[in-house]
Amino acid sequence: MKAAVWYGKKDVRVEEREVKAAQAGQVKIKVQYAGICGSDLHAYHHGVGIQEGDKHPLSGQNAPLTLGHEFAGVVSELGDHVSGINVGDRVVVEPLYHCGKCEYCIQGRYNQCTQFGFVGLNGDGGFAEYVVVESYMVHALPDNVSFEEGALVEPTAVALHAVRHSKLKVGQKVAVYGAGPIGLLTILSAKAAGASEIYAVDVFDERLNLAAKLGAIPVNSAQVNATETILQQSGGIDVAYEAAGVQPTMDSAIAVIKKGGEVVVIAAIPTPLQVNFFELLVKEANLTSTLAYRHIFPEVVSLIAEGALDVKQVITKKIKLDNIVEEGLELLMSDKSHAKILIEING
Numbered sequence: 301m302k303a304a305v306w307y308g309k310k311d312v313r314v315e316e317r318e319v320k321a322a323q324a325g326q327v328k329i330k331v332q333y334a335g336i337c338g339s340d341l342h343a344y345h346h347g348v349g350i351q352e353g354d355k356h357p358l359s360g361q362n363a364p365l366t367l368g369h370e371f372a373g374v375v376s377e378l379g380d381h382v383s384g385i386n387v388g389d390r391v392v393v394e395p396l397y398h399c400g401k402c403e404y405c406i407q408g409r410y411n412q413c414t415q416f417g418f419v420g421l422n423g424d425g426g427f428a429e430y431v432v433v434e435s436y437m438v439h440a441l442p443d444n445v446s447f448e449e450g451a452l453v454e455p456t457a458v459a460l461h462a463v464r465h466s467k468l469k470v471g472q473k474v475a476v477y478g479a480g481p482i483g484l485l486t487i488l489s490a491k492a493a494g495a496s497e498i499y500a501v502d503v504f505d506e507r508l509n510l511a512a513k514l515g516a517i518p519v520n521s522a523q524v525n526a527t528e529t530i531l532q533q534s535g536g537i538d539v540a541y542e543a544a545g546v547q548p549t550m551d552s553a554i555a556v557i558k559k560g561g562e563v564v565v566i567a568a569i570p571t572p573l574q575v576n577f578f579e580l581l582v583k584e585a586n587l588t589s590t591l592a593y594r595h596i597f598p599e600v601v602s603l604i605a606e607g608a609l610d611v612k613q614v615i616t617k618k619i620k621l622d623n624i625v626e627e628g629l630e631l632l633m634s635d636k637s638h639a640k641i642l643i644e645i646n647g
């Protein structure tokens with residue numbers, strides 16, 4: 301089968317790989333659509349986030365690894381001791397390895413598992429014609445949710461988990477910093493949660509135009525002072541979501557929230573930022589963060605099925621697996637007009 305395999309920084313090869321068999325407790329999936337994520341870009345451009353050296357304790361794998369953790373497809377084979385899933389089922393994969401035994405897993409906080417890992421970064425992923433995953437990762441897709449939408453469930457879960465984890469109440473005002481895929485899906489999630497006004501802050505007009513289509517008020521922080529603009533128009537924000545993760549956006553997020561407000565960090569910020577704790581203290585405000593998601597895939601799928609989350613709107617391009625490097629991993633770095641690029645695999 302064809303697979304996009306990470307060998308090293310700037311070295312992702314589309315090559316023939318053997319199709320693995322589903323072992324006990326595992327499910328083989330024929331992939332239909334897969335989405336390219338920011339963490340795939342980090343792995344490709346910076347060589348970070350991939351399982352190198354020792355094998356991952358739960359996947360038993362290390363690089364070279366097939367990328368891809370946002371995907372949907374059809375079940376094609378079951379290993380022994382798998383129940384509740386049938387060959388031919390349309391499914392989406394929640395790509396988190398977790399041990400089920402550590403303190404955090406026992407509390408149900410499996411996204412905090414001490415052996416946490418991602419399919420597609422710590423084990424072979426979905427940028428391939430077939431992928432083998434653990435049966436506990438598999439969720440059913442109803443017939444009225446397309447495979448394209450299925451490929452968007454994972455990043456939407458990140459956004460919805462952040463919104464649900466936050467203090468946002470119906471009718472409150474929101475600012476979302478960063479209008480990339482996660483920022484855009486956070487806008488949709490905040491809208492679904494009943495936010496009355498949503499400000500989207502970015503420096504690229506193309507992304508802000510998409511944000512505006514989703515119902516946000518665009519603020520281009522390269523052209524105007526985002527903090528002043530938002531404060532003037534809104535009178536203060538209840539919850540700011542930080543999906544950009546740079547110093548100016550962090551400063552602005554803290555500055556625009558009301559007394560008692562909240563800043564939620566969703567971005568994986570690689571370098572330490574300064575935080576104005578005095579301003580937080582004076583406002584008695586919360587600064588919090590969320591990691592991935594837990595116990596939320598079925599709800600994301602239902603919200604998409606009901607039309608409450610129109611996630612298709614963040615798709616800006618569909619490509620073939622053969623062209624993943626030029627038309628995906630390279631293009632997403634050079635052309636910021638794109639949000640989510642999907643790879644059509646067996647479709």
Ligand SMILES: [Zn+2]
Nearest residue numbers: 337338339369
């Ligand atoms: Zn991702």
Ligand SMILES: [Zn+2]
Nearest residue numbers: 399402405413
């Ligand atoms: Zn665990």
